[in-house]
Amino acid sequence: KLILLDSLLQEKKITTTSMVCCAVCLCCTSLVTVALKGVGLLGAVISIVLGNGFESFIYWSTFFISGFFLFTHVTNLTQVLESKVPAIAKIHLGYLAIWTVMLAIACIYRFIA
Secondary structure (H helix, E strand, C coil), X not given: CHHHHHHHHHHHHHHHHHHHHHHHHHHHHHHHXXXXXXXXXXXXXXXXXXXXXXXXXXXXXXXXXXXXXXXHHHCCCHHHHHHHCCCHHHHHHHHHHHHHHHHHHHHHHHHHC
């Protein structure tokens, strides 16, 4: 009986831990989105002084596009937007992929030049 009770308690701990982890992950996702917007703004301001047109474009567009997605996420408009434009998830993924490649190009250019 003691072993059975111990195993039930362990299962309960795992369930509680996984629920806390999911809440933390949701919080982390929001924090990452806010951090992305902040880094985009910081890079945009710095690129005015030190950057070229390509870097300025990348950072300013990251600031505004990520701001749009953050705004829709915070105001719970994401579901409404997805119902109006079903391909919004693919558009967001495409945006992330293209801007990642452009940021990689900018980093390589910055280290070479």
